[in-house]
Amino acid sequence: MAAQKINEGLEHLAKAEKYLKTGFLKWKPDYDSAASEYGKAAVAFKNAKQFEQAKDACLREAVAHENNRAYPFQAYEQAGMMLKEMQKLPEAVQLIEKASTMYLENGTPDTAAMALERAGKLIENVDPEKAVQLYQQTANVFENEERLRQAVELLGKASRLLVRGRRFDEAALSIQKEKNIYKEIENYPTCYKKTIAQVLVHLHRNDYVAAERCVRESYSIPGFNGSEDCAALEQLLEGYDQQDQDQVSEVCNSPLFKYMDNDYAKLGLSLVVPGGGVKKSPAAPQAKPDGIASAAPEEEEDEYSGGLC
Secondary structure, three states: OHHHHHHHHHHHHHHHHHHHOOOOOOOOOOHHHHHHHHHHHHHHHHHOOOHHHHHHHHHHHHHHHHHOOOOOHHHHHHHHHHHHHOOOHHHHHHHHHHHHHHHHHOOOHHHHHHHHHHHHHHHOOOOHHHHHHHHHHHHHHHHHOOOHHHHHHHHHHHHHHHHHOOOHHHHHHHHHHHHHHHHHOOOHHHHHHHHHHHHHHHHHOOOHHHHHHHHHHHOOOOOOOOOHHHHHHHHHHHHHHOOOHHHHHHHHOOHHHHOOOHHHHHHHHOOOOHHHHOOOOOOOOOOOOOOHHHHHHHHHHHHHHOOOO
């Protein structure tokens, strides 16, 4: 079966080359027919799992289309998918990006966005930074087309990858953009969840002021003030400010936090208050001559320093 498909592919290649030849009675190559034969050859080689030959046929098809002043985007995308089968992911993404640009030029932004998202999924585990860029590009395409729900979904993928890579400054900006879009489409409950995500990111940045500001600004979102999300965040910020690790851990282990997207749930579970969980004292105790007062803080410090940091 494979040998038969390989021979079929070679026959289509030979036909394509014949269409490209010129002579005394044929002054101009027949690029359109050649492109068609290259495409058929690519399919035959793909079915035979000869991905290198399939990729080459796709690229030849793309060149034939370009010489015919036609758009070769599908051929470039198919060549990229052949590279994916060969596990040459960076090269695959490069060709799919090229195809996406051509889709945009051809006035088919939806197809361009789908190609970019596909490329992001391909490269996510190999090069998360590149995947973030691709997801953000996809979101921009959807946003330009006023397809905000699709745009915010791709921004969410970018945000989670940024959190996973501990790129918290960029993650904070990305989540804010998500939140703005959810507010625009009046999906207020998701805005509450994005506020939780923002606060966790800011606290991991050691920026309590920014975290508190997020909550304060969210009071303007309909229904936030008085919601369980708001109450939990106020409790979390209070515990963090008072360096009360028990209170912070209790909030972060609640179902509201634990059942968030996995990347944000992990941020909650790994959140440690400043000072290693030693609560702030309202006033320093006066030392007694027998040294009893000085021993008590040592016991408290030992109690918290074991497994909470």
